[in-house]
Amino acid sequence: MTTTPLRIAMIGTGFMGRMHSHAWRTAPRFFDLPRDIELVTLVGRTAAATARAATELGWQEHSTNWRDVIARDDIDVIDICTPGDTHADIAIAALAAGKHVLCEKPLANSLAEAEAMAAAATDSDAVAMCGFSYRRTPALAFARELIREGRLGRIRHVRAQYLQDWLSDPAAPYTWRLDRDRAGSGALGDIGAHSIDTAQWLVGDEIAGVSATLQTFVASRPVMESQQGLGGIAVADAERMPVTVDDAAAFTARFRAGALGVFEATRMATGRRNANRIEINGERGAIAFDFERMNELEFFDATLPNSEQGFRRIQVTDSDHPYAGAWWPVGHGLGYEHLFTHQAVDFVRAVAGEAETEPTFDDALAVQRVLAAVEKSAADDSRFTLVEGSN
Numbered sequence: 240m241t242t243t244p245l246r247i248a249m250i251g252t253g254f255m256g257r258m259h260s261h262a263w264r265t266a267p268r269f270f271d272l273p274r275d276i277e278l279v280t281l282v283g284r285t286a287a288a289t290a291r292a293a294t295e296l297g298w299q300e301h302s303t304n305w306r307d308v309i310a311r312d313d314i315d316v317i318d319i320c321t322p323g324d325t326h327a328d329i330a331i332a333a334l335a336a337g338k339h340v341l342c343e344k345p346l347a348n349s350l351a352e353a354e355a356m357a358a359a360a361t362d363s364d365a366v367a368m369c370g371f372s373y374r375r376t377p378a379l380a381f382a383r384e385l386i387r388e389g390r391l392g393r394i395r396h397v398r399a400q401y402l403q404d405w406l407s408d409p410a411a412p413y414t415w416r417l418d419r420d421r422a423g424s425g426a427l428g429d430i431g432a433h434s435i436d437t438a439q440w441l442v443g444d445e446i447a448g449v450s451a452t453l454q455t456f457v458a459s460r461p462v463m464e465s466q467q468g469l470g471g472i473a474v475a476d477a478e479r480m481p482v483t484v485d486d487a488a489a490f491t492a493r494f495r496a497g498a499l500g501v502f503e504a505t506r507m508a509t510g511r512r513n514a515n516r517i518e519i520n521g522e523r524g525a526i527a528f529d530f531e532r533m534n535e536l537e538f539f540d541a542t543l544p545n546s547e548q549g550f551r552r553i554q555v556t557d558s559d560h561p562y563a564g565a566w567w568p569v570g571h572g573l574g575y576e577h578l579f580t581h582q583a584v585d586f587v588r589a590v591a592g593e594a595e596t597e598p599t600f601d602d603a604l605a606v607q608r609v610l611a612a613v614e615k616s617a618a619d620d621s622r623f624t625l626v627e628g629s630n
């Protein structure tokens with residue numbers, strides 16, 4: 240079907256920029272979309288590098304001025320893949336100009352910015368979606384279906400860990416993700432935000448309070464010479480830059496309806512590359528998930544006779560599972576990039592009015608409130624009870 244294309248402009252050329260470019264290109268090839276997609280312009284900081292990235296990633300044009308791009312009549316969507324310090328300015332300007340917005344997570348670097356963004360979304364008729372991409376993992380979307388059907392019953396426990404190790408080497412160079420002004424926070428906002436969103440979305444309830452501690456293990460890092468993946472190569476005998484964010488976050492939480500949560504986020508868990516894990520235990524059953532085995536969901540059904548009970552490993556690759564039917568025959572499995580393709584699909588369907596927008600900026604604001612509460616709790620030493628004999 241040929242339709243009026245949805246004309247996209249994307250801001251940001253880093254890891255997420257590459258991932259979203261791939262997703263916009265792939266979505267119409269595997270899913271039946273209500274609108275065609277046109278990758279119109281890519282916006283970056285420097286002309287030469289942005290021109291190169293535009294060619295490599297399949298964009299028609301490139302620019303270094305996002306304000307000019309937002310002012311164009313021939314752009315429908317602004318896709319924000321920049322560090323958090325620019326999210327609020329870009330998203331608010333784009334919504335005011337009537338553009339649909341997809342904004343990477345966490346929504347903003349501060350609660351005040353997130354509130355302003357959510358208010359701008361409420362005042363606009365356009366779609367404003369936040370990129371909590373893990374909602375688009377087939378196994379987690381399936382877990383949500385089970386929870387919504389009541390298969391877990393009343394939820395008592397949420398145990399969420401997001402463990403990575405790309406910063407565990409103290410010689411790994413400094414990046415913008417270690418700068419509070421650019422990233423807002425460290426492991427907490429970068430990956431802990433995913434756990435918070437996933438937990439609130441799966442449980443269908445918001446976190447009411449937290450008790451937290453944050454830790455920075457490596458106080459300064461050498462200046463980077465060249466980027467490789469999330470990290471890179473340090474300049475020899477480099478000047479050191481102060482790390483102004485947390486390396487790790489740990490907190491307990493209570494949900495409004497009484498479930499108890501335990502959360503951990505770190506980019507220093509040696510050996511764990513992208514272990515985004517969650518286990519939820521309810522009165523009638525439980526689910527357990529680990530992104531390092533993203534095609535599987537463990538499900539425990541406590542209503543079965545005791546003799547038949549036990550966690551079952553479900554391969555979430557069947558055509559009846561969320562998103563999975565559009566891909567490969569049973570069992571062949573999906574990867575990280577598929578989440579972003581699913582996100583692009585859901586975004587286009589929301590723009591066409593065929594699907595709810597989710598997560599909305601309000602959902603992302605609910606995550607930001609938890610991030611702010613975690614930081615507040617961690618900053619309050621009086622809440623940290625010293626064990627006798629320690630100081």
Ligand code: SOE
Pocket residue numbers: 254403429430469506
């Ligand atoms: C780095 O920690 C990172 O790329 C995050 O920024 C993403 O949100 C996460 O999906 C993977 O890890």
